[in-house]
Amino acid sequence: MRVRRQEVGARFSAVGILASVVLMAACSIPKSYYPAPQKSIRDLPVLDRHIKRVGLCRFRHLGSAGSRDLAERFEDAVSAALTRNCDKTDIVFATADAAPSFLKTPPLLDSDQVDLFSLAQQARRAGFQVLVQGRLLSLNHRVDRSGWSRFRKSRHYLDMRLQTEAIDAVTAAKIAQFTKMITLPIDAATGDAVEKGARVDLPALVERIGETGIELALKLCAPIRSHPWQTVVNAVQGSDMVLAAGAAAGLAAGDRLAVFDGSRTISGSAGERFVLAGFQLGVAIVKQSDANGILATGEGEEPFPPGSILVPLR
Secondary structure: OHHHHHHHHHHHHHHHHHHHHHHHHHHOOOHHHOOOOOOOHHHOOOOOOOOEEEEEOOOEOOOOHHHHHHHHHHHHHHHHHHHHHOOOEEEEEOOOOOOOHHHHOOOEOOOOOEOHHHHHHHHHHOOOOEEEEEEEEEEEEEEEEEOOHHHOEEEEEEEEEEEEEEEEOOOOOEEEEEEEEEEEEEOHHHHHHHHOOOOOOOHHHHHHHHHHHHHHHHHHHHHHHHOOOOEEEEEEEOOEEEEOOOHHHOOOOOOEEEEEOOOEEEEOOOOOEEEEOOOEEEEEEEEEEOOOOEEEEEOOOOOOOOOOEEEEOO
16 A cells, blocks of 8 residues: 555656646747737727718608608708718718718618618728718607596607617627607697607707707717728739728828738627627738729738728828
8 A cells, every 4th residue: 555655646746847847848938939919900009090981871760751751850960960070070971862872771681670780891892981870769649647537637748769879880880879868748739640650840849859969969979089990801903902991081002001800700699790800910001092992912911801901000
């Protein structure tokens, strides 16, 4: 028994000595032999010298003529406020004749919700960095009753919920979302018109929608301004890459951009899909630029594949 214990102890001692030797050897390896840490898109500073292309999608409503009219008034108020207050942006309105079709009629899922992934796919290829959506979420006639018998009184109210959100056109992720409730006293006839989906012409309601549009637009400006400028590789031509953005965004020949993998997608808890920016693949240099697109080449490397995400370097 004593001999066996000695053998076991000797084995453990040998294992301990071997582990110590391996640990000492690892600690003595020069730093140059360790693999360099891979950079992600979050490691780069946010530069504020490029023009962001912002697409304003048609605001959604509840399907009735009345809700459509109110959503259009809300869209007009947000559009005007964004134009006045969001600097370093090139805003493209869905109401413009030359606006791309995906702004005029955003793609929908079977649930009648906007397909943000498909919308962002089309937008980033067209050189957009941010998309703005708005929606009339609800429009209800509410009656509050008080008192008894012949002394009973009814008070009628209009409840309306409005929402705006900004979406990253490269990844399809939401940058910001704001919601506001409007409540106005109305008469019974106006309440009936609301329930029937008819147009409601109330100066006080128009004024409140305008105020709310300005308020929510101002809230969007800050996250749009602080959101990093990005674009993507649209195509490869020989040894060069065609990028989605161009001189209109402030890019010029000689500019250097970090290139990140854009091939991965992830799914959210509700089944929505997003592009997940991967590690840095290399650096691209702008060769020539026009208003709507640029030609770039890899810095000592092969062209990066379509869908790769580019971020400006200093």
